[in-house]
Amino acid sequence: MAAVLQAAALLMGSQTDIKRFRLRSALRSAPVRNEGFFVVRTNGRLSTTSGVMPRRAKLIPNAVAAKADTTTTASSADSKPGHELLLFEALREGLEEEMERDPRVCVIGEDVGHYGGSYKVTKGLATKFGDLRVLDTPIAENSFTGMGIGASMTGLRPVIEGMNMGFLLLAFNQISNNCGMLHYTSGGQFTIPVVIRGPGGVGRQLGAEHSQRLESYFQSIPGLQMVACSTPCNAKGLMKAAIRSDNPVVLFEHVLLYNLKERIPDEDYVLCLEEAEMVRPGEHVTILTYSRMRYHVMQAAKALINKGYDPEVIDIRSLKPFDLCTIGNSIKKTHRVLIVEECMRTGGIGASLRAAIIDNFWDYLDAPIMCLSSQDVPTPYAGTLEEWTVVQPAQIVAAVEQLCK
């Protein structure tokens, strides 16, 4: 009982290192969610039940309910919080840890083994785990994706890499019919715990066929889960969660984000696949974004703050299913939504998200939902043209200004 009260007091008051909370979105009370509930289990076995979470409660970083600076965990953590690495290294770390933890995890893809991966995500893994676990395939996306799915039916947990997401279009039949649907059509007999990952998105003048955004094509496949990582921190967490999930997960990485550097925790962590990330809390407008556009939005946010706006930026991360809880709570606060995405305008993630928001939160909107997406054109090679196919920070600033008029 004493532990419960102490923990509750800490929930109300403690504001420790902000960095710790970038790992998860802040817990919010959920008055509209009748059935959902958050269960936070500390080592002291505190568990809160539905709806009784105080507003804006932050998670206790320390397991021990005592003053932060007296515990050894806190002090050692504060002085040297984590290690710095690049996004592709974070992905590799996540993958390596999962491969060590579970011998059934294997990697299948082109040039993932001896070459080390075209973006170095699997570098060194073949020497460590052997050629069977980090399998170099010939250039046959359709069939090696099929092989990965077949292997997962026997119990393995393959991570299938498409060298570029666009190449996975060749495997669309396998991904749609076999990957997404086998669990259903077999009446639950077979599970397909694959992770399909690869870089997509518009790069630096890579040309039309190598700058595709497949989120929109895969989003209607039932049975599939889709996530998009954007920082080294969430890349590692999402990679681990995707591997541990029994559902097929498509992990979208971005070509231009592989060299982002960030400090991530030393300890083990796994992020929630269905959860969105609160990047910057605010009051005036909710900006929903994912992957590379997060950085354009943050750039625009700097300009907006100078102009006196207070945008709330959410990195939705989970593209299928949407985290309507976090998104909804934000809309209820700000009443204005701007979606910024790199997908095409027609039939993109933004289009679906708009529909989902209108269905669920229409009464809370004060203005029409604005959606900034890429133009419905093949990505041109010329640099200036390519810049104009993607949403730029200046356009985001203009959109927010219009929205908040």
Next chain:
Amino acid sequence: MAALRRLSLSSIPPLRRIVSRSFSSASNDDQTLLTIETSVPFTGHNIDPPSRSVETTPKELLTFFHDMSLMRRMEIAADSLYKAKLIRGFCHLYDGQEAVSIGMEAAITKRDAIITAYRDHCIFLGRGGTLLEAFAELMGRRAGCSKGKGGSMHFYRKETNFYGGHGIVGAQVPLGCGIAFGQKYCKDETVTFTMYGDGAANQGQLFEALNMSALWDLPVILVCENNHYGMGTAEWRAAKSPAYYKRGDYVPGLKVDGMDVLAVKQACKFAKEHVLKNGPMILEMDTYRYHGHSMSDPGSTYRTRDEISGVRQERDPIERVRKLILSHELSTASELKDIEKEVRKEVDDAIAQAKETPMPDPSELFTNVYVKGLGVEAFGADRKELKSVLP
């Protein structure tokens, strides 16, 4: 000796047989071993074919007769059910090809895996599926093997390693090679039989998968059930080289008479031994389907009725086993008739039972889309567990 009495039906090529057993006119016991020659020799590609002499027992032959009759009866019953509109959508029937399934099962264990395309009812039965599960699934009932959510083209049986049941032509071949990869990875010493048709033999993903299987010595046997028609297109109109067993090039192949259950058994046994040591192999089963491609195809617009009845008279797998049994006096004609009656009753009972089972509950629409309804246990670096349950 009575056993050498010639058979009366004149249009069949004489069955050559070498009988080696102890003298006993009504022998049904397991101890006797019969050595029977297959109807035609095997043809090999890059491999020495196995011997034509197959060992079998009276019990096995009678089991073959019973099981094949069961499958034949099931498919014909499915035909009537379809016409009575109890089975909807697509229904691809396997009658004529029963020997492939039965012969394969006789050569392997339930730990070996089989994967096939949409003509899967009999293979499901061969893998240990029950008639009730099959008919219930065809009629879309909850008691079906896939809970009514799969249908004719999606029969699966995980316990006995039957991986389905796939609608898209050729897509099951990479899956099958993946299953073999899993078997090799886990060092199971089992093999995968990946079945496809002569129509699917022209799919690119087949060659891709074959290349990879050969590269990594995967224990997979690609079985081409060549019934000579890819829906309405005859094999000579679809394939420049209809010698499907040769298409592996560097991968050895074997051409088998798919209407002879003993030949199929021999070939599969041979293939399993070969593949566990040497990597993949292709088996081409020369077989025939009496029905059209599916129930919406009459099956007579692209082939003559004479051809169909000719094959039925000369090469029917069940008739062949019946003649074997009768010529070796393992049973009498009336006993075999009894088996057929029994089988018919079994099928009718199963259909009656399946008709009584309920349709799936509407809530079943949303089950099994995701495993465990989404969510994996997530925790942060501070080891707090955060579980969220979405509404």
